[in-house]
Amino acid sequence: MSWRKETRRAERGYHHGNLKEALLQAALGLIAEKGAAGFTFADAARMAGVSAAAPYRHFRDRDELLSSIALRGFEQFESRLTAAWDDGRPDTLTAFERVGKAYLAFAREEPAFYNAMFESGLPVDANPALQAASERAFNIIRAAAERLAALAPPGTPRPPAMMMALHIWSMSHGVASLFSRGDAARRKLPMSPDELLEAEVLIYLRGLGFPTDRRPPAKSAEPPPVPPEASSGSGVPPGGPWGRPK
Amino acid sequence: MSWRKETRRAERGYHHGNLKEALLQAALGLIAEKGAAGFTFADAARMAGVSAAAPYRHFRDRDELLSSIALRGFEQFESRLTAAWDDGRPDTLTAFERVGKAYLAFAREEPAFYNAMFESGLPVDANPALQAASERAFNIIRAAAERLAALAPPGTPRPPAMMMALHIWSMSHGVASLFSRGDAARRKLPMSPDELLEAEVLIYLRGLGFPTDRRPPAKSAEPPPVPPEASSGSGVPPGGPWGRPK
DNA sequence: CAGCTCATGTGAACGGCTTTTACATGAGCT
DNA sequence: AGCTCATGTAAAAGCCGTTCACATGAGCTG
Structure with missing residues (x-):
């Protein structure tokens, strides 16, 4: 085959x-x-x-093989993030969270790529192609942050999208590295890595003034292409982003 | 010598x-x-x-030497975090942020230890001593989160301290891994890793309902040992945690 | 189809690393 | 003085990465 x-x-x-x-x-x-x-x-x-x-x-040598794999990894990574973002459908916040989950899913489902990309210790900066691919992947997160930043509630100061993107990246990467990989995944946690990251991002966004109550109960109340997306809820979730005490 | x-x-x-x-x-x-x-x-x-x-x-072999170094690393790490936390003095929030900075400082100043601990790929779980040391270090963050969680404003639901600790850990680790180490540190950023992490944590804490305006202008208005620490400010910083547009 | 050429694969060899084994040394105790 | 055992050495086996001279045969050229 x-x-x-x-x-x-x-x-x-x-x-x-x-x-x-x-x-x-x-x-x-x-x-x-x-x-x-x-x-x-x-x-x-x-x-x-x-x-x-x-x-x-x-x-040329062993390193070049490793780099080739990392390169492919970044490309696949980019395409998974792109798919997850889906240009912000059905609404920016939902799509945004999907990107975070895609980050974790990639770390979990493609351990070899993830390893080559982030844990092999190869000098990413030394290889322009690698660096460019890595940047393209990051740009998905950045574009998503850009769109999200544009939706910041009017009263508050608008957060720099680049900073938001770096924050989200670091959260995703931190959770993935610490809890979603190899033996580290076996650490006994009070919640799954996915839930952990979702709560983290929601709390963060709330700190920026975004309304983060879960999406309206019904289907898409927004028109498909780049909806105006006025805040559609209260602003304080019913129990916090970490779920009900149950 | x-x-x-x-x-x-x-x-x-x-x-x-x-x-x-x-x-x-x-x-x-x-x-x-x-x-x-x-x-x-x-x-x-x-x-x-x-x-x-x-x-x-x-x-016994090369791996055991590496593990020994990682073990020492976790011990030093713990002691730096302990010193940074300083039992919550002069106030919980200040100390909490100092812990985050200590995390980055350790990654920056002790690259060898950090490398052995987090980037060498050795199975932390396989070595009970290592695992215990790693847990002790994390427990500093956890204890700090515990104290901070206890200060959550009364109206809002109290966040689980364990979750907060994991969130802070993942942020610190994410920033350290992506921006504070080796060649990755050379990525051109709009701000330093320290500033990036500080803003991230502040926004996160604000998302939990903590008042995050910078500390009161004067010296310690709080009594040294575990002060009551009623919220001492408005709640919305004058320009956001990411600093003035300047 | 004959013949040429060049990309692609082979085998042997070099030096370096890890780990084991038999042996050497000498510090500390009796 | 003599014993013993922790600590060091040399040598060897086995693996890797890497290079080099040489082999093969796929595809082109006529």
């Missing part, structure tokens, strides 16, 4: 036919298993069924 | 006299330089002037 050569021929001849891709996939699996630190170039080659020297025809 | 043998004798004899400590120091320096991933057991041995096999008399 991956390399056509292996299916078409008996045992694959001298040339692999799709080695670069095979190496990326192998590395992805290995990193998911043993972390970026434990991942080894030789292992990836072995898994692809080639000699240890073969990978050097496709990657 | 470190090994007495070396100062007392000419070139140190067969026995080092303080190898364990020398290895820890050497490793600390190496990690600060090249990160936990780049640090090598053999290098530490070389730096201490012993053969590559000698360290095995003091550490």
Whole structure:
């Protein structure tokens, strides 16, 4: 299903036919298993069924393979955040929270990418392509913050969107790193990482003056494309963003 | 100053006299330089002037040396957070913010420890001593949150202190990881990591209903030990926690 | 189809790291 | 003085990353 050569021929001849891709996939699996630190170039080659020297025809060194994976990771990350944001539908706040959840979901569901991107210790700044991809991903959060900032209640001073974006990013990243990954996920918490982050963001937004009561009970009361979105509630949730005492 | 043998004798004899400590120091320096991933057991041995096999008399393997460093890191971390909290003096909010700053300061000033603790990928849960030390450090934040939660304005529902502590932790950790470390620190930001975190925490606390105007102009208007601390201000800062537009 | 060329893969080799093992040293006690 | 045991050493095995000279064969050219 991956390399056509292996299916078409008996045992694959001298040339692999799709080695670069095979190496990326192998590395992805290995990193998911043993972390970026434990991942080894030789292992990836072995898994692809080639000699240890073969990978050097496709990657300058081990680091470049790692960077390639991180790059793909940022791209997938961006596309998941974009999908989650969905241009602010059905309403800005709902979409905004969906972005936060998408951040956690990515950390949970793509541990190998997340690891390569944020935990492998590779110098992101040193690689312009990586840096650009990382920036593109962040720009989704930034754009969302921009839209949200524009909805700030009139009485209060309008918060700088860039700052909001950085705040949301740090919250998401903090929760993901501490509670949503590997063994850290096993820390016994009073709530799930998703709930934790949602409450955190809601409290934060309330601190900026946003009305954060949960969305109106009925379906979308807003017109689809960029609705005016006047505040539609009281401003103080019935029990706080951390849920009912139950 | 470190090994007495070396100062007392000419070139140190067969026995080092303080190898364990020398290895820890050497490793600390190496990690600060090249990160936990780049640090090598053999290098530490070389730096201490012993053969590559000698360290095995003091550490089961490379991982145990790393864990020892992480353990020390958590201990120092705890003690810095404790000092910053200073039992809530001069007032709870001021002390609380000092704790956040101490978190960043530790990440900045002790990169080797921070790296070993949070970025080395070693399984914290697997080591009971490490886990306990990490918990003790977190408990400082938790205790601080406890005190702060007790001051929640009467009208609003009282936030769970544990949740607050986790939120503050995730913010601090997120900012530290993303903006206060290594090359990531070079990201061009509209404000310093310290300012970013301070604003984030203030907005968050305001979202919980705490009055977050800056401390009263004069000296301590509160009695030293656990003052009653009735809210002493309006509740809405003059321009928002992110500072004057200037 | 013959032949050329160049991307792609191989094997061997080098140096470095981790870890183990048998052996050496000497500090501290009797 | 002599014993003992913690602490150090040298050597070796096994793994990695990386390089280099060489092999293979896919695709083009005529």
